[in-house]
Amino acid sequence: MARIEVPTVDDIHRVGRAIGEHAMPGDLVMLNGPLGAGKTTMTQGIADGLGVSEQVSSPTFVIAHIHPGRFDLVHVDAYRLESMDELDALDLDASLEDSLTVVEWGAGKVESLTGSRLEIDIERPVGGDADLDPEDLGADEPRILTLRPHGERAEALADAIRSAVPDLVERT
Numbered sequence: 001m002a003r004i005e006v007p008t009v010d011d012i013h014r015v016g017r018a019i020g021e022h023a024m025p026g027d028l029v030m031l032n033g034p035l036g037a038g039k040t041t042m043t044q045g046i047a048d049g050l051g052v053s054e055q056v057s058s059p060t061f062v063i064a065h066i067h068p069g070r071f072d073l074v075h076v077d078a079y080r081l082e083s084m085d086e087l088d089a090l091d092l093d094a095s096l097e098d099s100l101t102v103v104e105w106g107a108g109k110v111e112s113l114t115g116s117r118l119e120i121d122i123e124r125p126v127g128g129d130a131d132l133d134p135e136d137l138g139a140d141e142p143r144i145l146t147l148r149p150h151g152e153r154a155e156a157l158a159d160a161i162r163s164a165v166p167d168l169v170e171r172t
């Protein structure tokens with residue numbers, strides 16, 4: 001487990017890029033955190049690292065977006081899914097074994113899917129956005145990431161993140 005401080009959007013993009021650059025087909029990343037935590041923002045960095053050139057936005061209304069890159073990025077919003085079986089039932093145009101799957105709102109739903117997964121909790125330190133004027137909501141605000149790797153592939157991704165942003169890893 002490692003804690004990483006990401007003061008700016010640029011920093012969370014750097015973390016995401018490290019994931020995208022080191023990902024292998026079949027990898028699964030779960031992004032956990034409340035509304036507006038930065039899950040989609042992180043996914044944009046992941047897409048960049050994977051060589052995706054199209055714009056990545058929230059898949060809220062369609063449940064999953066597939067973005068071609070070095071290999072496919074499957075970006076899932078599991079908010080309205082009960083389980084990953086329902087994702088299978090969507091009959092996506094990509095197979096998860098050949099893709100990097102990034103899931104928002106997947107806690108309690110996708111753990112059974114694969115042997116290995118990297119869970120990342122994204123937290124806003126207390127006193128953050130809550131005090132901001134609505135027009136400043138896009139401004140940089142610190143986030144704390146907690147990496148919870150499960151399995152060998154996830155450990156490798158967590159190592160890649162730590163090496164890519166040594167300046168952000170919290171010293172304890």
Ligand SMILES: Nc1ncnc2c1ncn2[C@@H]1O[C@H](COP(=O)(O)OP(=O)(O)OP(=O)(O)O)[C@@H](O)[C@H]1O
Pocket residue numbers: 006007008009012033034035036037038039040041042058104137138139140141142143
């Ligand atoms: N350090 C930071 N890391 C991530 N996002 C940040 C940061 N600072 C400011 N932001 C802003 O916070 C917002 C995060 O929104 P985003 O859509 O990524 O959240 P989300 O977790 O995907 O939300 P939802 O639950 O609605 O899907 C963006 O507007 C982003 O610019």
Ligand SMILES: [Mg+2]
Pocket residue numbers: 039040041058104
């Ligand atoms: Mg989102």
